[in-house]
Amino acid sequence: MGKLGDFLQLAGQSIAHRKLRSWLTVIGVFIGITAVVALISIGLGLDQTIKDQVSKVFGVDTFMILSEDAFGAQSRGGDMNEFALDLDYLKTLDGVKTAAAIREETAFVRGPADESGTYQQGFLPVMGLSPELTSEFTSFIGELEVQPGGRLFEPGEQNVAVLGHDIAERLGVSVGGQILIGGATDSELTVSVVGILSQAEAQPERRVGFGASIGPSPDEIYVPFETMTELWGSADDVFFALVRTKEGADVDEVAARVEEALKARGSKITTVTYSDISEAIGTMTSTVSAFLAGIAGISLLVGGVGVMNTMFTSVLERTKEIGVMKAVGAKNSHVMSIFLIESGLMGLVGGIVGTVLGLGLSALASSFIGRFFGVDMVMVISPLVILYTLAGSFALGAVAGLWPARRAAKLPVVDALRYE
Amino acid sequence: MALLELRGVTKDYELGKTVVRALRGLDLEVRKGEIVAIMGPSGSGKSTLMHILGALDTPTGGEATIDGQDLQRLKERQLVTLRGKRVGFVFQTFNLIQTLSAQRNVELPMIFQGTPKRARHRRARDLLEKVGLGDRVRHKPNELSGGERQRVAIARALANDPEIILADEPTGNLDTETGEPILALLRELSRRDGKTVILVTHDPDAAAIADRIVRLRDGCVSAEGRAVSEEVGTSSLGDDPERRREGGAAGAASPGDGPEGGAAENKEGSDG
Numbered sequence: 138m139g140k141l142g143d144f145l146q147l148a149g150q151s152i153a154h155r156k157l158r159s160w161l162t163v164i165g166v167f168i169g170i171t172a173v174v175a176l177i178s179i180g181l182g183l184d185q186t187i188k189d190q191v192s193k194v195f196g197v198d199t200f201m202i203l204s205e206d207a208f209g210a211q212s213r214g215g216d217m218n219e220f221a222l223d224l225d226y227l228k229t230l231d232g233v234k235t236a237a238a239i240r241e242e243t244a245f246v247r248g249p250a251d252e253s254g255t256y257q258q259g260f261l262p263v264m265g266l267s268p269e270l271t272s273e274f275t276s277f278i279g280e281l282e283v284q285p286g287g288r289l290f291e292p293g294e295q296n297v298a299v300l301g302h303d304i305a306e307r308l309g310v311s312v313g314g315q316i317l318i319g320g321a322t323d324s325e326l327t328v329s330v331v332g333i334l335s336q337a338e339a340q341p342e343r344r345v346g347f348g349a350s351i352g353p354s355p356d357e358i359y360v361p362f363e364t365m366t367e368l369w370g371s372a373d374d375v376f377f378a379l380v381r382t383k384e385g386a387d388v389d390e391v392a393a394r395v396e397e398a399l400k401a402r403g404s405k406i407t408t409v410t411y412s413d414i415s416e417a418i419g420t421m422t423s424t425v426s427a428f429l430a431g432i433a434g435i436s437l438l439v440g441g442v443g444v445m446n447t448m449f450t451s452v453l454e455r456t457k458e459i460g461v462m463k464a465v466g467a468k469n470s471h472v473m474s475i476f477l478i479e480s481g482l483m484g485l486v487g488g489i490v491g492t493v494l495g496l497g498l499s500a501l502a503s504s505f506i507g508r509f510f511g512v513d514m515v516m517v518i519s520p521l522v523i524l525y526t527l528a529g530s531f532a533l534g535a536v537a538g539l540w541p542a543r544r545a546a547k548l549p550v551v552d553a554l555r556y557e
Numbered sequence: 558m559a560l561l562e563l564r565g566v567t568k569d570y571e572l573g574k575t576v577v578r579a580l581r582g583l584d585l586e587v588r589k590g591e592i593v594a595i596m597g598p599s600g601s602g603k604s605t606l607m608h609i610l611g612a613l614d615t616p617t618g619g620e621a622t623i624d625g626q627d628l629q630r631l632k633e634r635q636l637v638t639l640r641g642k643r644v645g646f647v648f649q650t651f652n653l654i655q656t657l658s659a660q661r662n663v664e665l666p667m668i669f670q671g672t673p674k675r676a677r678h679r680r681a682r683d684l685l686e687k688v689g690l691g692d693r694v695r696h697k698p699n700e701l702s703g704g705e706r707q708r709v710a711i712a713r714a715l716a717n718d719p720e721i722i723l724a725d726e727p728t729g730n731l732d733t734e735t736g737e738p739i740l741a742l743l744r745e746l747s748r749r750d751g752k753t754v755i756l757v758t759h760d761p762d763a764a765a766i767a768d769r770i771v772r773l774r775d776g777c778v779s780a781e782g783r784a785v786s787e788e789v790g791t792s793s794l795g796d797d798p799e800r801r802r803e804g805g806a807a808g809a810a811s812p813g814d815g816p817e818g819g820a821a822e823n824k825e826g827s828d829g
Contacts, residue, residue: 143668147657154656461652464613465666465713466641468634550613554652555604 140471141478148479155451162447163487169437170491170530171498173430174522178499179506180426181517186507187422188415189515194276197411200392202227202238202378205405220405221373224267224362227380230398232391237267237274238378240365245319246358248308257308263318263358265365265372268292274379287312287332290361297364298328301355302336318360320368328360380408388412440487441537448480448541459545460553469546476542477535484534488527495526560720560753561587561610566619568605568776579605581776582619589720592747592754594764597773603757604725606773610755611723612640624720641670645714647743649726651706653698659685659709660694666716684712688742704735711742715752722746722754728763740766 152159204218219240227236242265247258270277271289283289283299290297298316300308310316310330319325334355366372382391392408399406452459459472500516507514568580579602587593587610597603608614609621612628615636621628623639631639645666646652653662663681672680685694688708690701698706707727714722724743728736744766746752756767764770772780 140668140671147668150656150661457652458654461648461654462665462669463637464611464640464646464652466637466669466717468637468669471669551608554613554648 141474144471144475144478145482147475148482151451151455151475151479152482158447158450159483162443162483163490165443166437166440166484166487166530166533167491167494169433169435169440170488170526171494172433172436174492174495174526175498175502176429176433177426177522178496178517178519179502180422180429181519181522182499182503182515183426183506184419184422185515185517186512187418190512191414191418192411195411195414196276196381198234198384198386198388199274199379199381200388200395200408200410202380202395202399202406202408204376205407219374219376221371222375222378222399222404222406223402224372224375224378226402227378227395227399230391230395232382232386233395234381234383235269235273236378236380237269238265238362238372238375239267239270240265240362240369240372240375242320242365242369242374244358244368246308247317247319248310249314249316251309259307261304261358262356263360263365263368265362266359267362268294270379273381277379282335283332284312284335287330289332290359294331294361295364295367296326296328297331297361299332299334299359300330301357301359302334303355304358305330305333316358318358318368321370324368326364326368328364378406437533441484441533444480444483444534444537445541447483448476448538449544451479452476452541452545455545456548456553456556459548460550460556463548463550464554472548473542473546476545477538480538480542481531481535484537485527485531487534488530491530492523492526496523559586560589560624561585561755562620562622563606563609563616564620566609566616566621568602568609568614569617579776580609580616583773583777585771585778587753587755589753590747590751591769592744592756592767594756594758594767594770595773596758596761596764596770597779601773602776603773605776607723607725607755607757610721611644611646612636641666642717643719644721644723645716645719647707647710647714647722647724647727649729651698651703651710651730653706653709653713655698658695658697659690659701659712662698662709663712663716666713670717672717680716681712684715685709687715688712689738702735703731704739707731707735707739708742711739711746715746720753722752723757724754725757726759726763727756728758728760733762736760736763 202222204220206218222238224236224238227233227238242263243260244263245258246261246263247256250256268290269292272292284302287299289299298318300310300316305311308316312330312333314330315327316330317325317327336355360368362372380392380395382388388410389412392410396406396408462472462475463469496518503514503516563583563585566580566583566585567578570577570579583602583606585606595603595606605614609616609628610623612623612631613636615621615628615631623643626639628636640646653659654665657665660678660681663684664677667677667680682691682694685691688711690705690708690712693701693705693709696705698709701709707730711722711727714724722743727739727743731739740763743754743756747754747768754767756763758764769781769783771778
C-alpha cells in the first residue's frame with residue numbers, strides 16, 4: 138500500500154491546517170489518556186511495590202504454614218488459629234531445607250527473688266521460637282537485638298530465655314538471672330535469661346501484615362522451641378511455621394507436597410507461598426486499578442465523542458473537497474481511509490501527549506505516595522502499557538472517525554461538488 | 558469514431574416529491590480531439606450533461622458511452638477508474654484543495670491512481686511548467702491569483718493524461734484578460750496534444766475557441782453547429798474569427814507567455 142503514506146500526509150496536512158480545532162480535539166483525548174495511563178501506572182507501581190516488600194520479607198524460596206482456617210470465617214482480627222505440627226517430621230520432608238515454627242502459651246512465670254525476698258510473678262505469654270527464626274528467617278521477625286551483655290539463644294541450646302524489655306523489668310530479672318516457667322500439668326522449668334531485647338529495637342517500624350504479630354515484642358518471653366516441647370509436650374499450639382526449600386526446588390510443588398504430608402498426619406494446616414500472596418495482591422491491585430481506569434475511561438469516551446464531532450464538522454466543511462477528490466479519481470475507500478487516518482492521527486497524538494503526561498503524573502503521585510507511607514514506591518513504566526495506549530488511542534480516534542468517514546465516503550460526487 | 562456518444566439520454570432528479578427532468582432524450586457525439594462548447598441558459602441541463610460526460614453520474618435512461626464503455630453497465634468502482642484515468646475536470650471555482658501546494662494538487666489524481674512518487678513529482682512539475690507556473694509549485698492556492706489557480710486546475714486535469722478535458726465555465730470566475738490565456742491553453746491541449754475538450758459555458762468568447770457549439774434548452778440539444786458559422790451575425794461576436802486566431806496564437810506562444818500573464822494576474826489579484 139504505497140498510498141497509505143500519501144494518505145497519511147494528506148490527513149496530516151489537513152489536521153495541521155486546522156490547528157486550533159485539532160488541538161482542542163487532541164486535548165479532549167489526552168486528558169482521558171493521561172488519567173488512564175497515570176492510574177494504570179500507579180496501580181502497577183503499587184502492585185510492584187507491595188510485591189517487592191513481600192518478597193523482601195518472604196524470599197521466593199520460602200513458604201508459610203498457617204492454620205487451615207487462617208483465612209476462614211473463624212479467623213478474627215489478629216488472633217491466629219493454632220494447629221498441631223511435628224516440626225522434626227517437617228524438616229525431613231523432601232525439598233525442605235530448613236523449617237521454623239512459633240508456638241505460644243500463656244504460662245505462670247516467676248521472676249527471681251529480690252533483696253526483700255519477694256517474687257514477681259504472673260501469667261505471661263511465652264513464645265517458643267525455632268532458633269532458625271533468628272538465624273535463617275530474620276526478615277520475618279525482624280532483627281532481634283539484645284541489650285549489651287546479652288545474646289540470643291543458639292541452635293541446640295535448652296532452658297534459656299530471651300525476655301522482652303518490659304517483661305524483664307517487671308520480673309526484676311537481668312541477664313544471667315533465672316526465671317521459673319510453669320508448663321502443662323505440674324511440669325516446670327527454671328530457665329536462664331541469656332538476653333533482654335533492646336527497647337529501641339522493640340519499638341521501631343511496625344511491620345505490616347503478618348510480620349506484625351510475630352515481630353519483637355517487649356511483652357513476651359522467648360524460649361527455644363525445644364524448651365517449649367519440654368514444658369508443654371509436642372506442639373499443638375503452633376500458629377505459624379516457615380519452610381525454606383532446597384535450592385532449585387519448585388516452591389509451590391514442595392508446598393503442595395508438604396501440605397499433603399502434614400494433613401495426612403492430622404495437622405489442620407494450609408500452605409501459603411510467595412506466588413499465592415503475590416497472586417492475591419495482584420488480583421486486588423489490578424481490580425482496584427481496573428476499576429479506577431474504567432472510571433477514567435469515561436473521559437476517554439468523551440474524548441472520542443469530541444473526535445467524532447470534529448470529524449463530522451470536518452466532513453461537512455470539506456464536502457466540496459471530497460467531491461473534488463472523487464472527481465479526480467478517489468475511490469470511496471480512499472476517501473474513507475483519508476478521514477480515518479485523520480481522526481486516528483488525532484487520537485494518536487492525544488495518546489502520545491497523554492502517555493507522556495500520564496507517566497509524569499504517575500511519577501509525581503508515586504513519589505508523593507512513597508513519601509506519605511515511607512516506602513520506596515516503584516515507578517513502573519511498562520512498554521506494553523505504552524504500546525497498548527498508543528494503539529488504543531489511534532483506534533479510539535479511528536473508531537470515532539468511522540461514522541464521519543463513512544459519511545464522507547458515501548457522499549455522491551455530484552452533490553458534493555455542488556455543495557457550497 | 559466518436560469518443561463520447563449519448564443516445565436518447567434522460568436524467569431525472571428527485572427534489573423532495575417532485576421529479577425534475579434535467580435531460581430529456583439528449584443525443585450527442587464528440588469525436589476525439591474536438592473542442593465542443595456546450596451552451597445554454599441556466600437549468601437547460603448543462604451541468605447534468607457535464608456530469609454524465611465526466612462519468613460522475615449515470616443517466617436514468619438512454620445510452621451513454623465513453624470510448625465504447627456503457628456508463629450504465631459500469632459499477633461505481635469502474636466509474637471512478639474511468640473518470641480518474643480518462644477524464645480531467647476543470648471547474649469554474651477551480652476547486653483546488655486549499656491545504657495543498659500547487660504541486661500536491663496536481664499530484665492528487667496520480668496519488669489515487671497509485672503513480673510512484675518520483676514519477677508523480679516529475680510529472681506534476683512538468684505540467685505546472687507547461688501551464689506556465691514553473692515558479693509557483695510550492696504556492697498554496699490562496700497565494701495564487703485566479704488565473705494561476707485555474708492553470709493549476711488545468712495541470713491537475715492533465716495529471717493522469719486523460720483523453721477528455723471537461724471544463725465547466727473555466728473562465729466564469731475570471732476577467733477577460735486572465736480568462737483568455739486559459740482558453741488559449743485549452744485550445745492548445747486540443748490542437749497540440751490531441752485532447753478532446755468539452756467546454757460548458759455561458760461565455761460566447763469562451764465558446765469561440767470551440768470547433769463546434771452545442772446549444773441546450775430544456776434538457777435537449779436545441780441547436781448544433783460549427784462555432785464560427787453559428788455565431789456569425791451576432792453583433793457581439795462580430796470579431797469572433799479574429800479572436801479565435803488570436804487565441805490560437807496566444808496558445809501556441811503560451812510557454813513563454815505564461816509567466817508574464819501570471820505576473821499580471823497576480824497584481825490584479827482577481828478573486829477565486
